Amino acid sequence: MTALIRWLGMLVLACFAQAATAADPAALYGQHCAACHGADRLGGMGPALLPESLERLRDSELDTVLRDGRAATQMPAFGATLAPPDLHGLARWLRSAPADAPQWSADAIRASHVVTHAPGTLPARPAFSADPQNLFVVVEAGSHHMTVLDGDRLAPVHRFATRFALHGGPKFSRDGRYVYMASRDGWVSKYDLWNLAYVAEIRVGINTRNVAVSDDGRWVLAGNTLPRTLVLLHAEDLSVARVIDVRGRNGDASRVSAVYDAAPRHSFIAALKDIAEVWEIPYADAAGRPLASLAPRAIVLDDVLDDFFFDQPYRHILGASRGGGGQVIDLDQRRKVASLALGGMPHLGSGITWQRDGREVMASPDLGQGRITVIDMQDWHTVTTVPTNGPGFFLRSHERTPYAWADAMMSPRRDTLQVIDKQSLRVVGSVTPSPGRTAAHVEFTRDGRYALVSLMERDGAIVIYDAATLQEVKRIPMDKPIGKYNVFNKTTRSAGTSH
Numbered sequence: 001m002t003a004l005i006r007w008l009g010m011l012v013l014a015c016f017a018q019a020a021t022a023a024d025p026a027a028l029y030g031q032h033c034a035a036c037h038g039a040d041r042l043g044g045m046g047p048a049l050l051p052e053s054l055e056r057l058r059d060s061e062l063d064t065v066l067r068d069g070r071a072a073t074q075m076p077a078f079g080a081t082l083a084p085p086d087l088h089g090l091a092r093w094l095r096s097a098p099a100d101a102p103q104w105s106a107d108a109i110r111a112s113h114v115v116t117h118a119p120g121t122l123p124a125r126p127a128f129s130a131d132p133q134n135l136f137v138v139v140e141a142g143s144h145h146m147t148v149l150d151g152d153r154l155a156p157v158h159r160f161a162t163r164f165a166l167h168g169g170p171k172f173s174r175d176g177r178y179v180y181m182a183s184r185d186g187w188v189s190k191y192d193l194w195n196l197a198y199v200a201e202i203r204v205g206i207n208t209r210n211v212a213v214s215d216d217g218r219w220v221l222a223g224n225t226l227p228r229t230l231v232l233l234h235a236e237d238l239s240v241a242r243v244i245d246v247r248g249r250n251g252d253a254s255r256v257s258a259v260y261d262a263a264p265r266h267s268f269i270a271a272l273k274d275i276a277e278v279w280e281i282p283y284a285d286a287a288g289r290p291l292a293s294l295a296p297r298a299i300v301l302d303d304v305l306d307d308f309f310f311d312q313p314y315r316h317i318l319g320a321s322r323g324g325g326g327q328v329i330d331l332d333q334r335r336k337v338a339s340l341a342l343g344g345m346p347h348l349g350s351g352i353t354w355q356r357d358g359r360e361v362m363a364s365p366d367l368g369q370g371r372i373t374v375i376d377m378q379d380w381h382t383v384t385t386v387p388t389n390g391p392g393f394f395l396r397s398h399e400r401t402p403y404a405w406a407d408a409m410m411s412p413r414r415d416t417l418q419v420i421d422k423q424s425l426r427v428v429g430s431v432t433p434s435p436g437r438t439a440a441h442v443e444f445t446r447d448g449r450y451a452l453v454s455l456m457e458r459d460g461a462i463v464i465y466d467a468a469t470l471q472e473v474k475r476i477p478m479d480k481p482i483g484k485y486n487v488f489n490k491t492t493r494s495a496g497t498s499h
């Protein structure tokens with residue numbers, strides 16, 4: 001017994017000694033991290049290190065990055081320099097908010113602006129022979145790169161480094177020449193796909209959701225969660241036009257969930273995360289004549305919209321309400337016009353539409369249950385729910401294929417995509433690119449003949465299937481490919497994919 005007490009005492013003393021010797025994490029940050037991640041933790045050569053920026057990294061992953069570094073990046077391993085208690089203390093400290101709320105003012109945005117190629121200085125024709133309309137860009141999240149793929153030869157044309165953690169669909173100019181990307185830590189980049197060169201970059205926020213590009217090619221709108229702003233940029237060179245504070249009619253500030261271009265309406269739509277409003281920002285009148293002032297108009301709702309889908313004419317929003325269920329909002333009438341009988345966690349943002357029995361239907365996956373919900377777009381009733389292998393993130397199709405492809409990436413069957421017949425609404429096939437490894441997100445070639453699937457692993461690949469026979473045609477190795485985007489399908493706003 002005495003020996004046990006003595007042993008326990010020594011253990012307590014050892015722990016105490018260890019805790020006592022753990023260095024001050026703020027000082028460790030200043031010594032080892034600030035040079036790359038900024039003294040204010042807002043990022044520099046490395047990404048921002050704030051609780052919001054680290055939200056998506058599990059504690060164990062953060063510990064591993066600090067200890068072992070990040071392969072193929074400048075992030076060094078600190079395992080040999082810092083003792084485990086110091087590393088642990090530093091990781092915990094990074095999860096705490098700074099005493100002063102981080103600011104990112106209009107001046108800071110302007111100061112970050114870089115123009116690599118001034119407008120009009122690069123040739124206005126592609127520097128390669130591939131069909132520029134059938135290019136894909138693939139976001140490789142592993143080492144933060146983008147690959148440009150030729151959709152006819154099904155082979156890479158070019159690969160280049162991007163900002164840290166791109167998210168949301170990159171957006172194309174209407175002619176497909178430029179692609180605009182947003183990184184989670186606020187960088188917006190404009191890249192010339194014909195000349196394979198960056199044109200301009202600017203940091204619009206500390207935490208950014210995504211960007212939208214106006215159909216007339218004049219504007220880029222970025223939505224932030226930190227600070228709570230929308231930032232309007234001139235598309236030509238990404239210079240700042242306006243910073244818009246996002247505040248509801250009662251003065252409450254809100255994070256932005258996402259911004260979209262409603263091309264047929266000549267307006268941007270901003271979805272707000274914290275207040276029961278949707279904003280429409282017209283940039284041209286009904287005849288397409290540019291408007292001088294881009295003023296947001298709020299549509300006041302009964303409930304905050306969590307995730308939503310636009311019909312093809314962008315007349316209606318189908319949204320999941322925070323309080324449960326769903327609602328249809330008519331953007332012309334500026335009010336709710338119907339309820340949707342939605343259960344579970346529908347991922348409406350990933351919805352697609354097609355014609356079935358002469359009626360337009362919309363379908364979306366569910367983040368909580370293995371099912372695809374199919375909704376009639378005329379009277380908004382639920383046509384059916386198609387059971388799948390498990391909860392999934394994306395649903396994709398193309399006008400020229402009879403099938404819709406659904407993943408189950410949030411389930412044990414994350415390695416398999418199921419193929420659903422768009423008329424019978426039954427699962428008619430499946431593909432498993434690599435057993436046990438995550439496969440999701442499909443995009444079709446311009447002609448709908450091939451389906452490109454992401455094998456979302458560090459030693460992953462784009463796996464290409466014949467969209468009719470479901471036979472694998474080819475795989476192209478990539479570093480954790482996430483989304484891929486076909487210029488033609490996006491710029492023509494194909495009903496089978498996101499816009």
Ligand code: DHE
Nearest residue numbers: 056141166167168169210211257258349441482483498499
């Ligand atoms: Fe996304 C698009 C929101 C997590 C990969 N994601 C979008 C869009 C929104 C959104 C609003 C539409 C933007 C657009 O059109 O530009 N995503 C969210 C979230 O709220 C969520 C759940 C949590 C978060 O941290 O933001 C989330 N998203 C993820 C992921 O974990 C994914 C799988 C991997 C990653 O890289 O972060 C992921 N999101 C994607 C992709 C798209 C996307 C690939 C573009 C799909 C497309 O085909 O257009």
